[in-house]
Amino acid sequence: MKITDITLDRLRLRLDPPLHAAWDPEPRRHFDATIVRVHTDEGVTGIGSGDTMAGFEQVQHLFVGQDPLDLVRHVKAIETANFHGGSYWPLEAALWDLAGKVAGLPVATLFGNAARALPAYASTAESKPPAERVEVAFQVREAGFRAMKIRIDRARVREGVETVRAVREALGPGFEIMVDLNQSWRMAGDTADATDLAATRKLVRQLAELEVFWVEEPLPYADPDGFRTLRADSPGVRIAAGEMHHSVPELLRYLDEDVLDVYQMDVVLAIGMHRARTLGELAKLKHRAFTPHSWTNGIGLLANLAVAAGVGGGPYFEFPYDPPGWTPQRRDFMLAEPVPITADGTVEVPQRPGLGIDLDEETVQRCRI
Numbered sequence: 001m002k003i004t005d006i007t008l009d010r011l012r013l014r015l016d017p018p019l020h021a022a023w024d025p026e027p028r029r030h031f032d033a034t035i036v037r038v039h040t041d042e043g044v045t046g047i048g049s050g051d052t053m054a055g056f057e058q059v060q061h062l063f064v065g066q067d068p069l070d071l072v073r074h075v076k077a078i079e080t081a082n083f084h085g086g087s088y089w090p091l092e093a094a095l096w097d098l099a100g101k102v103a104g105l106p107v108a109t110l111f112g113n114a115a116r117a118l119p120a121y122a123s124t125a126e127s128k129p130p131a132e133r134v135e136v137a138f139q140v141r142e143a144g145f146r147a148m149k150i151r152i153d154r155a156r157v158r159e160g161v162e163t164v165r166a167v168r169e170a171l172g173p174g175f176e177i178m179v180d181l182n183q184s185w186r187m188a189g190d191t192a193d194a195t196d197l198a199a200t201r202k203l204v205r206q207l208a209e210l211e212v213f214w215v216e217e218p219l220p221y222a223d224p225d226g227f228r229t230l231r232a233d234s235p236g237v238r239i240a241a242g243e244m245h246h247s248v249p250e251l252l253r254y255l256d257e258d259v260l261d262v263y264q265m266d267v268v269l270a271i272g273m274h275r276a277r278t279l280g281e282l283a284k285l286k287h288r289a290f291t292p293h294s295w296t297n298g299i300g301l302l303a304n305l306a307v308a309a310g311v312g313g314g315p316y317f318e319f320p321y322d323p324p325g326w327t328p329q330r331r332d333f334m335l336a337e338p339v340p341i342t343a344d345g346t347v348e349v350p351q352r353p354g355l356g357i358d359l360d361e362e363t364v365q366r367c368r369i
Helices: 071-083 089-103 130-143 157-171 196-211 224-233 248-256 274-285 298-311 363-367
Strands: 003-019 027-041 046-048 117-123 147-149 176-178 214-216 238-241 317-320 346-348
Touching: 003 363, 027 224, 046 089, 046 298, 071 089, 071 274, 089 298, 117 176, 117 298, 130 147, 130 157, 147 157, 157 176, 157 196, 196 224, 224 238, 238 248, 248 274, 274 298, 298 317
Parallel strands: 117 147, 117 317, 147 176, 176 214, 214 238
Antiparallel strands: 003 027, 027 046, 117 346
């Protein structure tokens, strides 16, 4: 089998009303997605998505004409291309989707088949005042979730803590709460300094008193000593990070030096599926958690789910959900049906060969840029 072509569909969904994501400097008025298709001479096509694939046309020749099932070769080639400024992990997702189709198996089976479903947590996007966030929390629980992640804006920390307190009091101890501080990396144009260690230590102690399940991305990635300090300060709360950490050697150092409780590398944004599998298994062997970030679209979510379920990640899987601003219908607009959660709050691995992607080709045509 040979790769005959790799095509990109660049899509844009207008957001009206816009999404006021906590990590965005400006309201998000559109949602872009790039679909990667790997075509072969045997008629099997693999599909992936995630990062923008900007500039991929310059390195496409590295893959066309190759056997699509030479996965390790392709991972190494993607890493060499990424070194020069790209981020082409959606191509790897498409290659795994193709491999699953050739094998007639879900990709999660190829990655180990440790779980066929994972408990999901509703990963919210917007900073909301306490009463509004409590209202959404009740909707989240009604939808089946038993856990939710709340964003705290670094400029509105007091309100953020009160929001967490209000949700805890309203939904009780049986509902898990994660908190994301979004301090490890920045969107383009966001030049504000991260919150200093002293203030972050104080905040994490407050959140520990509210029995949050984990505190996510509290410090920049370049401060592993600070992460370890937070863990020592507040042993009752887990420290999570790594969603956009692109350096495999640095993540190996994190594991070796026991920097985090929860590792969250995104397979279509940060390090790819093959490397995430290795690091996720190492984390589990060290009795640490692996539960990847999945804030792209339904295709990226399915790629992360395949790896997490394959190696037995958890204890929760990220499911972006914050109605009315962010819903599965918006997130998965290119799919025939949005990826669902079950009534008992799990997200199931599709049992179709590959990643389980079913595109809505009419929407793809309509939204193509």
